[in-house]
Amino acid sequence: MADNKNKPNQVTDTGHSWDGIKELNNPPPRWWLNSLWLSGLLVIVYFILYPSLPLVNDSTKGLLGWTQIKEFKEDLAKVEAKRAPFEDKLAAMSVEAILADPEMLNYAIGSSKVLYGDNCAACHGTGGAPAAGAGYPNLTDDDWLYGGTVREIEMSIANGRAGMMMAHEKSLNTEEVNQLVSFVVNSANGTATEAGKALFTAKGCFACHGADAKGIKAMGSANLTDKVWRFSGDEEAIRQIILHGVNDASDAETRVAQMPQWSEKLAIMMQVRADAIADGEDPNAIDWTEELDGDEAERLTETDIKKLAVYVHQFGGGQ
Numbered sequence: 001m002a003d004n005k006n007k008p009n010q011v012t013d014t015g016h017s018w019d020g021i022k023e024l025n026n027p028p029p030r031w032w033l034n035s036l037w038l039s040g041l042l043v044i045v046y047f048i049l050y051p052s053l054p055l056v057n058d059s060t061k062g063l064l065g066w067t068q069i070k071e072f073k074e075d076l077a078k079v080e081a082k083r084a085p086f087e088d089k090l091a092a093m094s095v096e097a098i099l100a101d102p103e104m105l106n107y108a109i110g111s112s113k114v115l116y117g118d119n120c121a122a123c124h125g126t127g128g129a130p131a132a133g134a135g136y137p138n139l140t141d142d143d144w145l146y147g148g149t150v151r152e153i154e155m156s157i158a159n160g161r162a163g164m165m166m167a168h169e170k171s172l173n174t175e176e177v178n179q180l181v182s183f184v185v186n187s188a189n190g191t192a193t194e195a196g197k198a199l200f201t202a203k204g205c206f207a208c209h210g211a212d213a214k215g216i217k218a219m220g221s222a223n224l225t226d227k228v229w230r231f232s233g234d235e236e237a238i239r240q241i242i243l244h245g246v247n248d249a250s251d252a253e254t255r256v257a258q259m260p261q262w263s264e265k266l267a268i269m270m271q272v273r274a275d276a277i278a279d280g281e282d283p284n285a286i287d288w289t290e291e292l293d294g295d296e297a298e299r300l301t302e303t304d305i306k307k308l309a310v311y312v313h314q315f316g317g318g319q
């Protein structure tokens, strides 16, 4: 082409001519042709080395045997090999021991983010603060229904939770309901009256909420004397709870509040261990084949629940 640059008339033309302008028949430049051949060659090399031709159920395999899945699995295996020593160590540690070991704590927190996002955030919100009014407990404050030690949190996750308050619609008249609503509102403000307190006691509320109305951990009954509301401090909402209760299956309007069980197996194991320790027995001597029948449901592994327990504990509200 370089030769022809300034002498276009010496090149044969294609015979096409528009208004006296002829279409010349220049050969394509050499560099261009070379690139064309080279790319053709690359296609053939790629074709031989890598999977390329789609067939009915599969594709041609290629000499290298490369697949995306294989590459993914190799990468995954590398990550797992790095994690394995930590996972093994975690499996043998108690939640308290994890809290006391900065390196393991760091690992547990790091690997809990996805676990928490996948399993817990839908109800408890990212970072443990649920949407206002959603009816899920906030995990970042100091107000715990079932206790805020890392072990109590582990048990909450393993066993699931569903506090029960029966409906009182049939056992209270309107005046009594009004007085109890006032008592609850006033308790939160520190202005509860003796009369209100007497009714609270007479109607049996104290049996679950405690004589001081501060709640009882074993029942998950809310503390009625602080400004942290389990559900809402709104008078109508309080009336609703008193009339229809929480998780009272016999009342169609009851407030449902259920934390799913994540490992029946771990919940039983924690209970059996705690009982053995309380009885002065050696928890390492427990015969698990006797205590467990192997059918216990496990939606999360014991190690994952430990990680989540320390993760939730460090949200800021742990005790």
Ligand code: HEC
Binding pocket: 116, 119, 120, 121, 122, 123, 124, 135, 136, 137, 139, 143, 144, 145, 146, 147, 153, 156, 157, 161, 162, 163, 164, 220, 257, 258, 259, 260, 262, 308, 309, 312
């Ligand atoms: C379907 C909604 C839901 C999901 C999912 C859920 N929770 Fe809960 N969680 C609840 C409810 C409701 C309660 C309160 C139960 C009650 O009121 O008795 C609760 C209670 C708790 C408590 C006890 C709080 C306290 O104050 O004592 C902890 C800890 C907790 N959840 C952690 C978790 C973790 C960790 C996960 C993920 C593995 C999770 N939850 C998944 C609904 C949920």
Ligand code: HEC
Binding pocket: 145, 162, 163, 164, 165, 166, 168, 180, 184, 200, 203, 204, 205, 206, 207, 208, 209, 219, 220, 221, 222, 223, 224, 228, 229, 230, 231, 232, 233, 238, 241, 242, 246, 257
């Ligand atoms: C059988 C035990 C039980 C009895 C009896 C009981 N409660 Fe409750 N109450 C609970 C539990 C458990 C909760 C928390 C439920 C949850 O978080 O899932 C609760 C929650 C509440 C709440 C919601 C508090 C908040 O922060 O949103 C109010 C208000 C309340 N109770 C008032 C009363 C009053 C008034 C009485 C007496 C008429 C009473 N309760 C009797 C167990 C009981």
